[in-house]
Amino acid sequence: MRLTTDAPLTYLLQETWFKLERPIALFFGPDETLAQSVMELVTEFHQKTVAYWRNWVRSLSLPVDWQDAVIRAAITLKLCWFEETGGIIAAMTTSIPEAPNSGRNWDYRYCWLRDAYYVIQALNRLGVVDILESYFGFLRNLPPLPDGKVMQPVYGLGLEQDLTEWTVATLNGYRNMGPVRIGNQAFEHRQHDIYGQVILSMARAFFDRRLLRPMTMADFEQLEILGRKAFDLAQVPDAGIWEMRTISRVNTYSSLMCWAACDRLGRIASHFGENTRANMWQERAMSLQKQLLENAWNPKLNHFTSTFHGKELDGSLLQMAELGIVEIDDPRFTATVTAIERDLRRGHHVFRYIEADDIGVPTTAFTACTFWLIDILNRQGERARARDMFQHVLDARNHVGLLSEDIDPHTSELWGNFPQTYSLVGIINTAMRLSRHWRDVA
Numbered sequence: 001m002r003l004t005t006d007a008p009l010t011y012l013l014q015e016t017w018f019k020l021e022r023p024i025a026l027f028f029g030p031d032e033t034l035a036q037s038v039m040e041l042v043t044e045f046h047q048k049t050v051a052y053w054r055n056w057v058r059s060l061s062l063p064v065d066w067q068d069a070v071i072r073a074a075i076t077l078k079l080c081w082f083e084e085t086g087g088i089i090a091a092m093t094t095s096i097p098e099a100p101n102s103g104r105n106w107d108y109r110y111c112w113l114r115d116a117y118y119v120i121q122a123l124n125r126l127g128v129v130d131i132l133e134s135y136f137g138f139l140r141n142l143p144p145l146p147d148g149k150v151m152q153p154v155y156g157l158g159l160e161q162d163l164t165e166w167t168v169a170t171l172n173g174y175r176n177m178g179p180v181r182i183g184n185q186a187f188e189h190r191q192h193d194i195y196g197q198v199i200l201s202m203a204r205a206f207f208d209r210r211l212l213r214p215m216t217m218a219d220f221e222q223l224e225i226l227g228r229k230a231f232d233l234a235q236v237p238d239a240g241i242w243e244m245r246t247i248s249r250v251n252t253y254s255s256l257m258c259w260a261a262c263d264r265l266g267r268i269a270s271h272f273g274e275n276t277r278a279n280m281w282q283e284r285a286m287s288l289q290k291q292l293l294e295n296a297w298n299p300k301l302n303h304f305t306s307t308f309h310g311k312e313l314d315g316s317l318l319q320m321a322e323l324g325i326v327e328i329d330d331p332r333f334t335a336t337v338t339a340i341e342r343d344l345r346r347g348h349h350v351f352r353y354i355e356a357d358d359i360g361v362p363t364t365a366f367t368a369c370t371f372w373l374i375d376i377l378n379r380q381g382e383r384a385r386a387r388d389m390f391q392h393v394l395d396a397r398n399h400v401g402l403l404s405e406d407i408d409p410h411t412s413e414l415w416g417n418f419p420q421t422y423s424l425v426g427i428i429n430t431a432m433r434l435s436r437h438w439r440d441v442a
Contacts, residue, residue, distance in 0.1 A: 002031040004038045061127040063435030069394055070431050072401035073424040074126055077119055080421050081131050086138030087111035087157040088119050088131075091405070091417035095173055095180040098406045098416045099364045105173065107181045108405075108417040110163060111138070112154045114241065115421050117197035118368075122425040125432050129210050136205060136213075139198060145225065150233070151198075153191040153243075154184060163187040189239040190248070195230035196257025199223050203264040206271055220268055224277075227265045231284050234258035235291060235308070241316050245358045250308040252296040253316035259288040260323050289325055297332060303339040304332065306353065313343055314353040315369030318376050328379045337376055345373070346409035348392035364406035364415050367393065371426025378433055387434050394427070403427070 005012070007024040025042040027034070034041055056078070057071055080089050091108035098104035120132050141159060145151055156163060165183035173180045202223060206215045233254075240251035266281035295308040306314035317336055320326050326333045344351045349365030350373050370393055378386040396412040397403055403423035405416030 001028065003028050004034055006038050059127065061125070063432050064438055064441050065435040066394070066427075066431040069397075069401055069427050070126070073427040074123065074128070076402060076419050077123060077421060077424055077428075078128075078131065080119070080419075081134065082111075082157040083134065085141075085157055085159065086131075086134035086136070087155070087159075088116040088135060088138075088421065089157065090115040090422070091420045093417045094182065095178070096404065096415070096417050097174065097177050099362070099408075100415070101177050102359065102363070103179070104359055104416075105177070105179055105181055106417070107165070107184050108420070110154050110156055110184060110187075112186075113139075113151075113194045113201075114153065114191070114197050117201045118425045119421050120201055122428040124204065125428060129208075132205070133211055133213065136202060139202060140219075140222075145229070150190055150192075150229070151194055151226070152187050153189055153194045154186050161187065185245060186239075186243050189243060190236075191240065191243065192230070192233040192236065192238045192254040193241055193251075193257035195226045195233070196259075196261040198226055199230070199261040199264050200257075203268060206268050217272060220265075220272065223265060223268070227261050227281065227284075230258035230261035231288065234288050235295075242314070242352060242357070247358065249310070250295070252292065252304065252306055252308065253314075253319065255288065255292045255296070255308070256316075256320060256323060256325055259285055259292060259325055262288060263324070292325065293332075301339070303336040312353060312355045313340055315340065315344060315350055315366060315372060316352070318369065318372040321376060321379070322372070328376070334380070337373075337380070340373065344369070348389050349407050349409040351409075363408075365409045367403055367405060367407055367420070368422040368426050370407075371423075371430050374430050375433055378430075383434070390430050390434055 003026060005024065005026045007026065008018065010016070011018045023039070025039040027038050027042055053075060057075070060071070060074060062070055080092065082089070088111055089109050090112050094107035094109055095105035116135060120135050123131055142155070143159065143161060152161065154163065155161060163183045165181055165185045168180040168182060171180040172178055202215070202219070205211055206220070235250055235255065237248040237250050238254050239245070239248060241253045262281050262285035266278045266285055269278035269281055296304045298305050298311060301311060303313065304317050304320065306312050306317065313336075318340065321328045321330075321333055340350070344354060346365060348370070349367075350369040351362055352366035352369050354362065370389070374386045374389050377389070396407055396414065398414060402419040404414040404418040405420040405423060407414060
C-alpha cells in the first residue's frame with residue numbers, strides 16, 4: 001500500500017503539526033505511481049462519487065417531509081450492504097458501549113438475519129430493488145439445515161459460521177470504556193424468530209414482478225422447511241430478540257415471528273394455487289395465534305408480556321399489530337401500548353425493557369423501540385404527538401444525520417454501535433408513515 005499526497009512529506013514523516021492553509025490531497029491505495037497529480041485524481045474521484053450517489057438517490061420514492069433524513073439513512077443502509085455476497089451488517093463498528101462503562105460492548109460487523117429483514121423492508125418502501133435481490137441470494141446460499149439442527153441467527157458477510165467471540169486485551173476501547181470484542185456469541189444462540197424473518201424477507205418476492213430472478217415453487221418448498229421449524233419451535237424457550245446470554249424463556253416476539261412464518265407461507269401457497277397447502281399453513285398459523293394470545297396475555301396486569309406466562313413488558317410487543325396478529329384497535333393491544341408508555345418510556349425515548357438481564361439494568365433507551373411506538377401512536381390516531389416525538393429523535397442525530405443503537409433519555413447522547421441499521425430503518429419507516437402525501441402539496 002502507498003500514501004500519495006501533496007502535503008509536506010517532512011511534516012508527515014516527522015509527525016509534525018502544521019497549519020492547513022490550502023487544500024491538500026491524500027490518496028491511500030496500491031503501491032503504484034499515479035498518472036496525474038494527486039489533487040487531480042482525488043478531485044475526479046470525489047466528483048464521480050458525488051455523481052454516483054446523486055444518481056442513486058434520484059431512484060428513491062421519497063416522502064414529502066424529512067427527505068434529507070431519509071436520504072442520509074438510505075445511503076448509509078446501502079453502505080452496510082456487501083455487494084459481493086448480499087450480506088448486510090448490523091453496524092460498522094464494534095464495542096462502542098450501549099451505556100457508559102456498562103460492559104455492554106458487542107461486535108456488530110456481521111449479518112443478523114433479523115436486522116437484515118428490517119433493512120430490506122425499509123429499502124423496499126423506497127423502491128430499492130437491487131439490494132433486495134442481492135440479499136435473497138445471500139439467503140439462498142445459507143448452509144443447509146441438517147435434521148435436528150437449528151439455524152444460527154447471525155453469519156459473517158462471507159457466510160462464515162464460526163464467529164467465536166474474544167477480547168482484544170491490548171485495546172482500551174471507546175473513550176477507554178472497554179472491553180473491545182471481536183466476534184459475537186450470538187452465533188451459538190437459539191433465536192427462533194429468525195425463521196419468520198427469513199420467510200418474511202422473501203415473501204414479497206413471490207408477488208413482486210420487478211425482480212430479475214422470479215421466485216419459484218422450489219423456493220417456496222425451501223421456505224416450507226423453515227416454516228416447519230418455526231411451527232415446532234414456537235413454544236420452545238430461546239434467547240429471544242434481545243439475545244439473553246444466560247436466560248432462556250418462551251419469548252413472545254419469537255413466537256410472534258413463528259406465527260408470521262406460517263401465515264405468510266399460507267399466502268404464498270394461495271398465490272401458487274396450492275389450496276391444500278395454503279389451508280394447512282393457515283391452520284398452523286391460527287393454532288400459533290391462539291396459543292400466543294392466551295399465553296402472552298396477563299389478565300391481572302391487563303397487558304401482553306414479553307414472555308409466555310410472564311409479567312414483564314418489552315418493546316418488541318409493539319410489533320404485534322405491525323405484523324397483524326392483532327388489530328391496532330384490539331383492546332388488549334391498546335392496553336399493552338398504554339403500559340409500555342407508562343413503564344418503558346422516558347421522555348421522548350423508549351427502553352427495550354427495564355428488567356435486569358445478564359449484565360444488569362439497562363440505562364439507555366433502544367432507538368428502534370422508540371420508532372415502533374411512534375408508528376403505533378400514529379396508527380392509533382395520535383399523529384401530532386407522533387410527529388413531535390419523531391422530531392425529537394431526529395434532533396438527537398449527529399452532525400451528519402446518523403443514529404447509533406441507543407440514546408441516553410436524559411441527555412440525548414448517542415451510545416452503542418454506529419451507525420446502527422435498526423435505527424436508520426426507523427427513520428425511513430416512520431418518515432414515510434408520518435409525512436404528508438404528495439397529493440396534499442403538489
